[in-house]
Amino acid sequence: DAGVTQSPTHLIKTRGQHVTLRCSPISGHKSVSWYQQVLGQGPQFIFQYYEKEERGRGNFPDRFSARQFPNYSSELNVNALLLGDSALYLCASSLIDSIYGYTFGSGTRLTVV
Amino acid sequence: AQKVTQAQTEISVVEKEDVTLDCVYETRDTTYYLFWYKQPPSGELVFLIRRNSFDEQNEISGRYSWNFQKSTSSFNFTITASQVVDSAVYFCALSERSGNTPLVFGKGTRLSVIA
Numbered sequence: 001d002a003g004v005t006q007s008p009t010h011l012i013k014t015r016g017q018h019v020t021l022r023c024s025p026i027s028g029h030k031s032v033s034w035y036q037q038v039l040g041q042g043p044q045f046i047f048q049y050y051e052k053e054e055r056g057r058g059n060f061p062d063r064f065s066a067r068q069f070p071n072y073s074s075e076l077n078v079n080a081l082l083l084g085d086s087a088l089y090l091c092a093s094s095l096i097d098s099i100y101g102y103t104f105g106s107g108t109r110l111t112v113v
Numbered sequence: 114a115q116k117v118t119q120a121q122t123e124i125s126v127v128e129k130e131d132v133t134l135d136c137v138y139e140t141r142d143t144t145y146y147l148f149w150y151k152q153p154p155s156g157e158l159v160f161l162i163r164r165n166s167f168d169e170q171n172e173i174s175g176r177y178s179w180n181f182q183k184s185t186s187s188f189n190f191t192i193t194a195s196q197v198v199d200s201a202v203y204f205c206a207l208s209e210r211s212g213n214t215p216l217v218f219g220k221g222t223r224l225s226v227i228a
Binding site (some may be wrong): 003033041046102105 | 117146147152155156157159160163204206208213214215216217218219220221
């Protein structure tokens with residue numbers, strides 16, 4: 001079975017641009033979450049979606065938005081990029097209550113210059 | 114508010130040594146879940162264990178063991194007879210109320226195992 005897949009793996013953008021990151025969950029997983037991991041820090045929660053509904057939102061500005069599609073894949077959008085948005089963006093999928101918790105993808109490394 | 118503290122930023126050991134990674138957490142909930150994840154250089158977070166707040170039994174899985182003590186709000190992770198392949202960043206995380214609410218991570222401990 002394929003794990004959580006994220007695309008692209010690496011991305012370089014200029015300040016002020018917009019970026020879209022994509023995530024495909026494990027087959028059967030209906031919950032998708034997004035995390036931002038700045039270099040040297042632990043991941044920070046951005047969004048959680050379940051059955052296409054937003055279930056939770058972390059402490060991030062409105063420049064960050066996300067959505068989940070009928071096939072449970074998800075997009076994370078970031079507008080008006082800042083240098084501080086440079087980070088590894090991790091997507092995680094899960095069953096509604098799995099003993100294994102979340103399964104994470106390998107992430108998209110975003111560099112804003 | 115929830116908080117996870119991993120006081121050890123970096124640890125370096127020689128292969129075959131035992132090593133313990135510390136994790137201290139804060140939460141007001143009586144029901145919560147604790148996790149350990151491993152992050153190799155490739156970037157993905159690899160699930161190692163989940164423990165709920167009502168289960169204080171220690172867990173052993175091969176060379177890995179976990180010590181959960183509610184009295185000290187700690188969930189420490191020990192690797193016995195470390196190997197070079199254990200080199201990675203290890204994160205402790207907390208999830209309140211159920212295992213499917215957002216994770217709060219510590220800052221991680223970078224473990225280097227030297228041959």
